[in-house]
Amino acid sequence: MPTPTDFSSPLYWSNRFESENSFEWLISDEDLLPFIQESLPSSFADDQKEDTEDVLNILHFGSGTSSLGPSFQHHLDTRQKGKGKAKQVQVYDSDYVPTPTTTSSSVVPFLLLDVLSLSSLMQNLPGGGEEKWNLVIDKSTCDAISCGGALSIDGPSIFEVGLDEEGRVIASISDPIERLLYNLSQVTQTGGRWISISYSSNRFDNYLSDWPSAHKQEHEKGHGDNEKEIKYGWILLKRQMISTTYIPSGRVVKDPRTGEERVVHEPETGVWMYVLERV
Numbered sequence: 001m002p003t004p005t006d007f008s009s010p011l012y013w014s015n016r017f018e019s020e021n022s023f024e025w026l027i028s029d030e031d032l033l034p035f036i037q038e039s040l041p042s043s044f045a046d047d048q049k050e051d052t053e054d055v056l057n058i059l060h061f062g063s064g065t066s067s068l069g070p071s072f073q074h075h076l077d078t079r080q081k082g083k084g085k086a087k088q089v090q091v092y093d094s095d096y097v098p099t100p101t102t103t104s105s106s107v108v109p110f111l112l113l114d115v116l117s118l119s120s121l122m123q124n125l126p127g128g129g130e131e132k133w134n135l136v137i138d139k140s141t142c143d144a145i146s147c148g149g150a151l152s153i154d155g156p157s158i159f160e161v162g163l164d165e166e167g168r169v170i171a172s173i174s175d176p177i178e179r180l181l182y183n184l185s186q187v188t189q190t191g192g193r194w195i196s197i198s199y200s201s202n203r204f205d206n207y208l209s210d211w212p213s214a215h216k217q218e219h220e221k222g223h224g225d226n227e228k229e230i231k232y233g234w235i236l237l238k239r240q241m242i243s244t245t246y247i248p249s250g251r252v253v254k255d256p257r258t259g260e261e262r263v264v265h266e267p268e269t270g271v272w273m274y275v276l277e278r279v
């Protein structure tokens with residue numbers, strides 16, 4: 001039996017990036033950017049007053065060899081042009097292994113960081129460590145992380161985990177997506193958002209229920225009736241199917257033993273966008 005690929009392994013990704021220079025998971029930049037534009041935090045609104053931050057910072061984590069970071073930066077810069085004293089926006093690509101696509105001269109700087117490590121995130125905060133992210137975004141990075149199963153709760157990670165909403169010490173978070181919810185909550189500004197693109201229709205179901213539309217008007221109060229409405233300061237504002245993956249003619253697969261190729265037909269599957277807001 002062939003061994004299943006471990007998409008959560010840094011070794012897998014660094015080996016892959018030795019020969020892969022460009023690969024886009026799930027959806028193209030062109031198809032995705034209109035959905036991102038519709039879901040930006042209120043601080044990005046054109047009519048936002050000037051007295052807020054000078055620069056809005058965006059962390060694109062698990063960027064791999066995707067072109068989303070530069071395309072998003074270009075999209076935002078183009079929109080800002082001609083708007084007078086427009087706010088500056090800076091996208092950062094990041095991954096836990098070096099990738100071949102980013103260079104130090106790029107318009108999108110690259111940060112080497114592991115989002116499952118709070119200290120790694122804290123060492124790479126924007127504004128020289130003085131600020132938090134206005135927006136974090138991932139495309140299929142959560143999918144890769146969720147392949148890994150329970151995280152070790154030994155070693156340094158146990159010391160990185162801080163206090164919950166009630167000020168209790170959180171001894172450990174071994175579930176990778178829950179660890180990510182916690183870690184990103186610590187480095188994202190209140191009112192900031194996390195846009196997560198996934199093949200899974202239930203990526204956050206174990207942790208968050210959909211924020212009831214009846215509460216949307218008053219969510220700044222930060223109180224949900226149900227304990228799954230707010231997790232580590234996140235609410236799930238939106239879940240939307242934004243595309244489907246379907247190959248009408250089928251997909252060619254190769255038998256690893258014989259090398260023989262055959263066509264398999266698969267059901268249509270969705271590409272999902274989740275919009276979480278830090279309250």
Ligand SMILES: C[S@@+](CC[C@H](N)C(=O)[O-])C[C@H]1O[C@@H](n2cnc3c(N)ncnc32)[C@H](O)[C@@H]1O
Pocket residue numbers: 007008013023024025026061062063064065066094095096097113114115116138139140141143144145
């Ligand atoms: C499925 S690929 C998606 C790549 C890219 N976002 C795209 O859409 O084409 C998952 C990416 O997440 C990165 N990754 C996995 N675990 C990570 C972690 N703990 N911290 C940061 N990046 C991680 C991998 O190196 C890889 O680049």
